[in-house]
Amino acid sequence: MSYRITVLGTGYLGATHAACMAELGYEVLGVDLEPAKVASLNEGHVPFFEPELEPLLRKHVESGRLRFTTSYEEAAEFGDVHFLCVGTPQRDGEYAADMSYVDSAVESLVPLLTRPALIVGKSTVPVGTASRLSDRIAELAPPVSVELAWSPEFTREGLAVEDTLRPNRLVFGVRSEYAEKLLREVFAPVIDAGSPVVVCDYATAELVKVGANSFLATKISYINAMAELCDTTGADVTLLADALGHDDRIGRQFLNAGLGYGGGCLPKDLRAFMARAGELGAEEALTFLREVDAINMRRRQKVVDVTADVLGNQWIGKRVAVLGAAFKPNTDDIRDSPALNVAGRIHLHGAAVSVYDPKAMHNARRSFPTLRYAESVMDACQGAHVVLHLTAWQEFRELDPAVLAKTVATPNVIDGQNCLDRPTWRRAGWRYRGLGRS
Numbered sequence: 001m002s003y004r005i006t007v008l009g010t011g012y013l014g015a016t017h018a019a020c021m022a023e024l025g026y027e028v029l030g031v032d033l034e035p036a037k038v039a040s041l042n043e044g045h046v047p048f049f050e051p052e053l054e055p056l057l058r059k060h061v062e063s064g065r066l067r068f069t070t071s072y073e074e075a076a077e078f079g080d081v082h083f084l085c086v087g088t089p090q091r092d093g094e095y096a097a098d099m100s101y102v103d104s105a106v107e108s109l110v111p112l113l114t115r116p117a118l119i120v121g122k123s124t125v126p127v128g129t130a131s132r133l134s135d136r137i138a139e140l141a142p143p144v145s146v147e148l149a150w151s152p153e154f155t156r157e158g159l160a161v162e163d164t165l166r167p168n169r170l171v172f173g174v175r176s177e178y179a180e181k182l183l184r185e186v187f188a189p190v191i192d193a194g195s196p197v198v199v200c201d202y203a204t205a206e207l208v209k210v211g212a213n214s215f216l217a218t219k220i221s222y223i224n225a226m227a228e229l230c231d232t233t234g235a236d237v238t239l240l241a242d243a244l245g246h247d248d249r250i251g252r253q254f255l256n257a258g259l260g261y262g263g264g265c266l267p268k269d270l271r272a273f274m275a276r277a278g279e280l281g282a283e284e285a286l287t288f289l290r291e292v293d294a295i296n297m298r299r300r301q302k303v304v305d306v307t308a309d310v311l312g313n314q315w316i317g318k319r320v321a322v323l324g325a326a327f328k329p330n331t332d333d334i335r336d337s338p339a340l341n342v343a344g345r346i347h348l349h350g351a352a353v354s355v356y357d358p359k360a361m362h363n364a365r366r367s368f369p370t371l372r373y374a375e376s377v378m379d380a381c382q383g384a385h386v387v388l389h390l391t392a393w394q395e396f397r398e399l400d401p402a403v404l405a406k407t408v409a410t411p412n413v414i415d416g417q418n419c420l421d422r423p424t425w426r427r428a429g430w431r432y433r434g435l436g437r438s
């Protein structure tokens with residue numbers, strides 16, 4: 001059966017989801033409140049960097065299968081299935097998630113519906129949200145049957161197209177067989193290709209999502225706690241992670257110690273989860289996540305401390321090259337970027353900081369306008385007293401340290417991602433410092 005699909009909110013998640021739904025063969029209408037974003041997407045141009053997305057989006061915009069609008073009237077008239085992909089950022093000065101975008105999308109859509117519809121939540125939300133929204137939909141009393149399902153999204157930025165088309169699982173939080181059947185039909189090409197489906201209630205679906213992100217964050221903080229011990233004992237955290245990871249029950253993924261996690265999801269989801277547990281009177285169950293967060297935030301200060309040590313505790317008159325601004329490689333996303341956080345702290349100490357990133361310069365300039373931005377790695381490193389490797393882009397991993405050594409004032413490198421080839425850098429004359437591997 002061919003459904004017409006809308007995607008409400010066309011940021012990192014929604015734009016990718018819209019293009020991938022078109023790839024699965026559906027007619028898709030993306031809705032966003034930002035006219036400039038909508039105009040750009042309608043021209044086949046993705047207003048952010050996500051590998052593989054732009055050609056896919058352009059193909060379907062050109063074929064007429066995919067278009068974008070700012071109009072909820074159009075969306076209500078067009079869609080059978082409406083995917084909610086708006087943001088749920090951390091509220092200013094609080095741990096809890098800001099639910100105003102999700103609420104407003106539902107309030108805008110539901111009263112306008114004139115054809116039966118399934119609304120499918122994909123945004124990451126506090127447990128209990130789907131139930132609350134379902135009640136609200138009933139209160140809004142649309143003239144047609146409108147149901148809600150919750151199907152959280154697990155895509156990673158940088159791999160979003162692959163993850164959306166071939167997810168490692170689909171989770172359908174539903175209240176009726178009708179909703180399950182419809183979702184199974186919509187995702188039939190994905191299910192037929194082998195992705196497993198977990199069908200459950202709303203609360204379980206919501207908890208799977210925050211549970212997954214909290215688990216990943218915990219794994220990273222665990223190895224970073226080990227890095228702290230490695231620093232005090234002279235052990236090597238990378239070898240430790242390799243050895244731990246050989247145990248299939250543990251696994252090597254997400255055991256890379258370094259600067260810690262950042263981004264638009266892990267940090268805020270962990271905090272929103274703790275806030276929600278508190279509201280539910282279950283705060284105690286998640287107190288360990290406070291420590292996960294605290295370990296993670298210590299990583300940023302650790303890099304500043306190691307830099308101070310390398311510079312002999314002299315900031316004034318010192319040049320610091322920062323390689324990386326994105327929160328991780330293969331994205332231009334700088335939300336809660338550990339690299340920019342470190343760059344900002346060092347700048348405040350009075351050193352001259354020069355930042356370079358292959359894709360995130362535009363976003364970084366907008367959010368941290370007082371930092372200096374370089375045109376290239378060489379430009380950033382010109383006359384530097386220390387080079388900080390803070391985002392693990394392939395371009396940085398492939399640098400020739402012998403060439404770079406000729407550009408800097410003093411060959412000091414701090415590998416915040418523990419992935420430069422230490423022997424090669426040392427052979428080229430660099431004083432190399434990793435994190436948890438001295």
Ligand SMILES: NC(=O)C1=CN([C@@H]2O[C@H](COP(=O)(O)OP(=O)(O)OC[C@H]3O[C@@H](n4cnc5c(N)ncnc54)[C@H](O)[C@@H]3O)[C@@H](O)[C@H]2O)C=CC1
Pocket residue numbers: 008009010011012013014031032033034037085086087088089101104105108122123124125153154155156157160264265
């Ligand atoms: N970025 C990612 O890879 C993933 C994100 N998520 C979750 O998906 C949600 C969205 O995240 P991102 O796409 O990263 O955020 P984003 O900030 O990039 O995109 C949100 C979009 O929603 C639009 N918007 C806000 N209110 C709207 C409304 N009432 N109607 C229509 N559009 C509206 C904004 O203009 C923006 O374009 C969050 O809950 C996030 O936690 C989940 C998995 C992966």
Ligand SMILES: O=C(O)[C@H]1O[C@H](OP(=O)(O)OP(=O)(O)OC[C@H]2O[C@@H](n3ccc(=O)[nH]c3=O)[C@H](O)[C@@H]2O)[C@H](O)[C@@H](O)[C@@H]1O
Pocket residue numbers: 124153154155156157158213216220253254255256257258259260261262263264265266327328
């Ligand atoms: O909810 C979300 O939005 C998404 O959040 C994360 O995806 P993402 O934020 O794109 O990035 P990750 O690849 O998970 O990396 C997160 C952070 O952890 C860091 N990290 C990752 C792995 C590791 O071993 N060590 C480590 O420090 C990365 O550098 C990055 O800063 C999850 O991996 C996705 O499954 C989820 O859908």
